[in-house]
Amino acid sequence: MLAGCAGDPPPVGSAPNSPVTALEALPRPEAGDVVRSTRLAFVGPFSELRVEVFGVPDMQRDVMTDGEGNFSFPLVGTVAAAGKTLNDVSEDIRARLAGRYIRDPQVTVNFKSSTNPLAVQSLAVTVDGQVNRAGAYPVVGRVTLMRAVALAGGVNEFAKLEDVVVFRNVGAKQYVGIYNLQAIRRGNYSDPEIFPNDVVIVGDSPARRQFKDILQVVPAFLSPLILLVREL
Missing domain, CATH: 3.30.1950.10 (wza like domain)
Incomplete structure (x- = not known):
C-alpha cells in the first residue's frame, strides 16, 4: 500500500476546472515581500x-x-x-x-x-489553530515548521497533526503548503523552513477543507502538498 502511495501525484494544475497549481516546494519569499508587509503593524500577544x-x-x-x-x-x-x-x-x-x-x-x-517597530513586527511568523499559545513569534535565524509550532507552545489535545497549513505570499502570488507533522517526525520528508510573515495554522483548517477533493488523491503522508492558490 505504501509503495502505491509513493508514486508521483496527479497533475493537479492540469485537472479540469482546477483553481490551483501543484508545485514541488514553497518558494522562498523575496526581499520586497518583507518591505510591503511593514506598512501596518498590529498589536498581538506579548507585545x-x-x-x-x-x-x-x-x-x-x-x-x-x-x-x-x-x-x-x-x-x-x-x-x-x-x-x-x-x-x-x-x-x-x-x-x-x-x-x-x-x-x-x-x-x-x-x-x-x-x-524600527514596524520592522520588528514584520520579522515574525504567525502560528494559529490548535496550539497552546497562538500568536506572532520572531523569526531569529533559521526557523523550521516544527520549531515554529514549538514556539507556540506545541500542539494541544485537539490538534490534527496531518492538518498543518502554511500560507506564504511571494511577489504577487499566494501559496499554501499542507504538511503532516507526524510524517516529518518519522523522517518521511524534511522539516520545511519558515520565513517572516508566513502564517501557520494547525488543525482542521478552512484551507485544507477547500482542497479536500485534491487531498483524497495526493499522498500527503509521504510528501507535502504545495499549491499556488491565486494571484494577489
Whole structure:
C-alpha cells in the first residue's frame, strides 16, 4: 500500500476546472515581500508597548499584553489590543478617558523597541489553530515548521497533526503548503523552513477543507502538498 502511495501525484494544475497549481516546494519569499508587509503593524500577544498620556506623569508607563493581546491601564481597565493598530489602541484609551477623567486627553501608544517597530513586527511568523499559545513569534535565524509550532507552545489535545497549513505570499502570488507533522517526525520528508510573515495554522483548517477533493488523491503522508492558490 505504501509503495502505491509513493508514486508521483496527479497533475493537479492540469485537472479540469482546477483553481490551483501543484508545485514541488514553497518558494522562498523575496526581499520586497518583507518591505510591503511593514506598512501596518498590529498589536498581538506579548507585545511590549509604551503608553503615554500627555501632561499626566502617572499615566506614562510600559505595558505588555497578555496571551490574548489584552493589558490593563489606570482608570481605563482592560484594553483589548490584539489585532489593532497603535492608533486604534490610542483612540480607545483616549475615548475612555475623555470627559470622565481628563477633558481632552492626548494619548500616544508605541511599540517599546530600540529599533524600527514596524520592522520588528514584520520579522515574525504567525502560528494559529490548535496550539497552546497562538500568536506572532520572531523569526531569529533559521526557523523550521516544527520549531515554529514549538514556539507556540506545541500542539494541544485537539490538534490534527496531518492538518498543518502554511500560507506564504511571494511577489504577487499566494501559496499554501499542507504538511503532516507526524510524517516529518518519522523522517518521511524534511522539516520545511519558515520565513517572516508566513502564517501557520494547525488543525482542521478552512484551507485544507477547500482542497479536500485534491487531498483524497495526493499522498500527503509521504510528501507535502504545495499549491499556488491565486494571484494577489
